[in-house]
């Protein structure tokens with residue numbers, strides 16, 4: 577399919593695999609890129625040397641374009657950004673921070689920059705910072721999210737109205753039908769997260785993948801808004817957070833409970849009770865663990881079928 581995003585990234589299908597802490601290492605990113613989408617390494621959970629190893633392995637595993645996602649709230653940012661440049665990564669996704677800080681640095685080196693936002697206000701800021709494209713992520717998405725609670729169905733047309741650069745829709749998209757819907761609303765492509773966590777090549781723990789395919793509608797909630805809002809599965813750790821809220825908690829108590837390493841414990845090490853389990857609302861529609869290639873082929877088939885169906889409505 578030829579459009580502004582497939583041309584910008586030089587990919588076959590307008591499907592981006594969201595960069596995800598503890599889930600998207602080189603294996604997932606290269607599998608997605610080899611299947612015709614854009615694979616993205618999630619640098620947010622990687623020490624600089626681990627990122628270096630992931631980029632090198634990804635370059636060996638695919639000759640197709642892939643990207644690195646960097647949430648700008650972690651330490652070692654200088655080192656991370658320099659490794660990306662040194663190893664010749666061609667596309668960078670930045671999130672959770674001010675796009676002005678790094679965009680010029682990458683653009684001067686010929687690197688394509690995409691910034692992830694969750695509101696119209698930040699989309700406008702990102703465009704004026706000079707990024708090449710924007711990911712607009714709705715409230716239903718997995719992982720960290722904005723405080724404004726704007727859902728994908730509202731966010732995409734609202735952002736589309738205000739920006740001119742290519743737009744990638746994220747949040748609640750796991751099927752070709754949802755992909756078509758967001759493209760009708762003005763997106764040039766989709767970014768898919770949760771669906772790729774329950775994927776054979778994802779580095780997420782098998783217990784986490786099995787948990788995802790077992791949960792239903794209403795089993796996730798966006799919480800910890802005072803720290804960094806994040807959508808979690810309602811497990812024991814989530815319930816401990818909620819009891820703090822019920823007893824009138826403060827930021828320090830929340831920080832203490834969160835402690836360090838909760839996300840790794842849950843999503844990577846498989847502790848389904850004490851770990852932080854980040855996933856989107858759409859998990860309730862994910863019923864199987866399959867390969868990246870199957871996910872992309874199924875989405876593209878559904879997309880084409882949905883287009884035909886729409887004609888008869």
Ligand SMILES: Cc1cc2nc3c(=O)[nH]c(=O)nc-3n(C[C@H](O)[C@H](O)[C@H](O)COP(=O)(O)O)c2cc1C
Pocket residue numbers: 593594595596597599618619620621645646647670671672692713716717718719720746747748749750767768769770771773843854855856857858
């Ligand atoms: C487990 C998990 C980890 C994530 N980590 C990141 C991250 O490190 N950086 C980022 O920009 N987005 C992150 N996200 C968001 C995804 O990249 C993507 O935008 C989002 O999952 C899309 O919504 P969906 O889950 O409904 O498909 C994460 C999402 C999940 C589910």
